[in-house]
Amino acid sequence: MPKAMLINEMKLELESRSINESFARATVAAFCSQLDPSLEELSDIKTAVSEAVTNAIVHGYAEKTGKVYITARIYADGMFEVAVKDKGCGIPDIAKAREPLFTTGGADRAGLGFAVMESFTDKLNVRSAVGKGTTVTMRKKITGKSGG
Amino acid sequence: MATELYTANNAVTVRLEGELDHHAAGPLRDRIDEAIMKARPDVLTLDFGNVSFMDSSAVGLVMGRFKLLSAMKGKLEVVGLSPTAYRMMELSGLKTLAKLEMKPRGN
Known part of the structure; x- marks a missing residue:
C-alpha cells in the first residue's frame, strides 16, 4: 500500500539522559495532538515512545551518553509515524530482543519494551547494526475522538 | 514522583503518584526496598490509583519487589491499576504471582 501524503514532520534531538524520557514522550504527544487523537490513542503513543526512548538510553548507550x-x-490519512534512533551498541539478535520477558537490562527491567510497543501501535519495525545503532519505527492510525 | 509510604500492622503501603517511568523507578525502588528491609512486612501494597502515566519500567519495579518479598515469604498486592496498566502487568505474567486489582473504569 503506498503511503499517503506527508503533511507534517518534526525532529527532536536529545541527550540520552533518563530525565529526558518524559520530555520526549510529552513532545511527541503534543505533536500528535494535531490529529485530534482520543485520550487512549494519545496514551498509547506516549507509552510506546517512552519504551523506545528508554531502550535507546538503557541499552543503546548503556553506560555512556549519546544522542x-x-x-x-x-500523514494525510491520519497515520502517525515515530522513529527513535540511537547510534549506540546495536542489537545482535533482533528476534530474541523482541521476545517478551527477554532482557539484558538486569534485575529490574521487565523485558517488555518491544512487546508494549507492538501492542500499543499498529506496526513496529526494528533496524539495527551492531556497533552502529538502532532505529525503531512505529506507526499508528489515529482515528480520533469519535473512533477511539 | 511524589510518593507516600507508610508502615502499619506488618504491612507496607506505597501510594504512587504521577509519572512512573525508568527515570522515576530507580529512586523509588530504593525507598520501597528500604521500607521492606526495615519492616519485613507480611503484605506490601502498591497503590497505582494516582499514577497518571506508566511504562514497562513500572512492571519491572513490581516484578523486582515481588522477588524480594517472596524471598521473605511476604505477599504483594497491586491495586488501582488502570485498564492499560493492568494489560501491561498481564503481559509480564505477574497475574499468576501477585494479587492485581483494577480500578473501576471512569475513575
Missing part, C-alpha cells in the same frame, strides 16, 4: 534522534510524521 537520541526522534522523528515524528503526520
